[in-house]
Amino acid sequence: MATVKIESLSKVYSTRDGSQIQALQDINLDIPDGEIFGIIGLSGAGKSTLIRCINMLERPTTGRVIVDGRDLTALPSKELRHARRQIGMIFQQFNLLSSRTVAGNVAFPLEIAGIPRTAVRQRVNNLLDMVGLAEKADVYPAELSGGQKQRVGIARALASEPRLLLCDEPTSALDPQTTGSILHLLQEINKKLDLTIIIITHEMQVIKEICDRVAVIDQSRIVEAGSVLDIFTAPQTKTAREFVKSVLNTAIPEEVRQNHRPPETGESRLVRISFIGRSAGQPVISTMIKEFGVHANILFGKIDHIKSTPFGTLTLELIGPPADIEAAVGFLRRQQLNIEVLSENE
Amino acid sequence: MSEWTGELLHMVAQGTLETIYMVTVSVVVSYIFGLPLGVILLITGEGQIKPNPRLYQLLGTLVNIGRSFPFIILLIAIIPFTRLIVGTFIGTTASIVPLSVGAIPFVARLVETSMREIPRGVIEAAQAMGASTWQIITRVLVPEAMPSLVAGFVLTTITLVGYSAMAGVVGGGGLGTLAYQYGFQRYQNDMMVVTVILLIILVQLIQMVGDYVTARVNKR
Numbered sequence: 015m016a017t018v019k020i021e022s023l024s025k026v027y028s029t030r031d032g033s034q035i036q037a038l039q040d041i042n043l044d045i046p047d048g049e050i051f052g053i054i055g056l057s058g059a060g061k062s063t064l065i066r067c068i069n070m071l072e073r074p075t076t077g078r079v080i081v082d083g084r085d086l087t088a089l090p091s092k093e094l095r096h097a098r099r100q101i102g103m104i105f106q107q108f109n110l111l112s113s114r115t116v117a118g119n120v121a122f123p124l125e126i127a128g129i130p131r132t133a134v135r136q137r138v139n140n141l142l143d144m145v146g147l148a149e150k151a152d153v154y155p156a157e158l159s160g161g162q163k164q165r166v167g168i169a170r171a172l173a174s175e176p177r178l179l180l181c182d183e184p185t186s187a188l189d190p191q192t193t194g195s196i197l198h199l200l201q202e203i204n205k206k207l208d209l210t211i212i213i214i215t216h217e218m219q220v221i222k223e224i225c226d227r228v229a230v231i232d233q234s235r236i237v238e239a240g241s242v243l244d245i246f247t248a249p250q251t252k253t254a255r256e257f258v259k260s261v262l263n264t265a266i267p268e269e270v271r272q273n274h275r276p277p278e279t280g281e282s283r284l285v286r287i288s289f290i291g292r293s294a295g296q297p298v299i300s301t302m303i304k305e306f307g308v309h310a311n312i313l314f315g316k317i318d319h320i321k322s323t324p325f326g327t328l329t330l331e332l333i334g335p336p337a338d339i340e341a342a343v344g345f346l347r348r349q350q351l352n353i354e355v356l357s358e359n360e
Numbered sequence: 361m362s363e364w365t366g367e368l369l370h371m372v373a374q375g376t377l378e379t380i381y382m383v384t385v386s387v388v389v390s391y392i393f394g395l396p397l398g399v400i401l402l403i404t405g406e407g408q409i410k411p412n413p414r415l416y417q418l419l420g421t422l423v424n425i426g427r428s429f430p431f432i433i434l435l436i437a438i439i440p441f442t443r444l445i446v447g448t449f450i451g452t453t454a455s456i457v458p459l460s461v462g463a464i465p466f467v468a469r470l471v472e473t474s475m476r477e478i479p480r481g482v483i484e485a486a487q488a489m490g491a492s493t494w495q496i497i498t499r500v501l502v503p504e505a506m507p508s509l510v511a512g513f514v515l516t517t518i519t520l521v522g523y524s525a526m527a528g529v530v531g532g533g534g535l536g537t538l539a540y541q542y543g544f545q546r547y548q549n550d551m552m553v554v555t556v557i558l559l560i561i562l563v564q565l566i567q568m569v570g571d572y573v574t575a576r577v578n579k580r
Contacts, residue, residue, distance in 0.1 A: 071484055071488060097490075103489075105481055111482060111500065111504060112579055113506060126495055153580040155579075156580050252462070
């Protein structure tokens with residue numbers, strides 16, 4: 015296991031014509047042992063640079079990267095190479111050696127570390143078993159599917175028994191089904207090997223399925239960070255909201271909206287309620303209707319899972335006198351539910 | 361038509377062996393120098409594992425100068441150097457010097473180009489695993505570029521067969537000398553035809569073996 019601490023890290027690129035590009039700005043992150051930490055951002059936001067700064071594939075311009083109490087930015091090159099053996103990495107394009115078999119690829123980091131041949135063979139077999147590719151040991155990468163290549167990548171990254179695994183867009187070149195199986199494998203090794211995992215992605219699905227915490231990166235800064243549940247239920251920034259929307263579609267469906275007519279008597283207000291885990295079991299809505307005398311018209315509802323925690327949203331139209339609606343909304347807020355009052359066109 | 365006596369056959373056989381000798385040794389020598397030079401050219405390039413713009417510029421310029429020399433000029437220009445190394449500038453052993461010197465920059469560029477085809481990410485993955493520069497060169501760059509390196513080796517060998525014939529004109533020995541002295545200067549057309557056919561066969565053989573090896577090492 016490993017802890018990762020990133021302190022006021024920035025990265026500036028100088029281009030050939032002398033101008034400077036700020037790729038990362040004042041990044042601070044604290045990732046505890048055994049966590050699966052996601053970093054999400056659109057392409058060009060700087061997320062790839064960030065993960066490559068963690069193992070010094072890119073040298074940060076300022077700031078520190080502390081892995082297990084060691085400041086990697088301060089290490090001389092030989093010690094950095096040793097430190098890198100404790101940090102596995104997998105890539106979007108897999109980056110396997112085409113001239114080596116599957117077993118040869120997994121053996122590569124062990125050979126580099128000077129591990130004796132017999133020990134290498136044993137370890138390679140175990141790793142290939144773990145990723146479910148034991149029968150492909152003597153096959154060349156060109157004959158593998160994308161998902162299989164990524165499994166080889168994972169086995170290779172785990173060969174030197176790292177305590178930290180960096181994943182640079184690990185599923186972006188894979189189809190949805192394969193993505194699921196790779197994410198499942200990552201989750202499994204996180205538990206089995208007590209491995210800290212950092213995942214860079216632009217797919218909210220990845221965050222939703224396996225991450226414990228997430229940081230949202232936008233225009234070279236971290237604009238929001240927190241537990242995945244918090245980000246999903248109460249995104250604070252526009253970028254985060256867009257990402258959440260990409261996997262949890264809570265918008266009222268078009269046909270509902272078109273057929274919706276304002277009530278003939280009284281006011282109406284649209285309210286979106288999000289509920290997580292236990293509170294999903296309480297009869298909040300019927301209590302509200304009884305106590306405040308408002309009508310509730312259910313326009314849209316959905317239940318989803320965020321890393322096995324149920325998470326639901328419900329969009330209601332509350333109808334009644336304005337004062338009663340106000341009181342009902344106040345009641346909902348007191349239930350520690352997440353309430354959003356929507357304008358008509360949201 | 362001259363009669364094909366045992367003596368003539370002997371000359372042709374010897375010429376062939378001389379050509380093979382010259383080409384083999386100069387290919388080996390040009391790779392001993394050209395391969396490391398090509399690797400240095402690659403790794404010191406912009407965005408590579410050991411970027412060094414000044415060294416890259418310097419070596420690149422030297423290689424370009426070497427490659428722009430017409431071989432026939434080089435042959436004569438480096439006579440003092442050849443003499444210094446071999447003691448003479450006539451004969452098969454002496455021709456190895458200009459052949460090698462001419463091929464080194466060619467080999468360096470071929471090697472650099474072959475290795476440049478390796479995806480940057482693969483090299484980066486090795487770096488991320490803690491590989492040293494030497495380990496990256498020997499365990500990533502060379503094996504990953506192998507199919508292309510073999511193809512380049514074949515190209516170099518065949519080019520040197522052609523150059524060796526040119527060296528023959530100025531007394532370098534081999535099939536080139538036969539073709540020039542007997543075929544051209546003494547109007548023995550049959551000798552000219554025989555040497556040219558032998559050169560064609562030689563080139564075909566090298567290409568066939570090369571293609572076979574390239575296919576064998578290509579796992580992509």
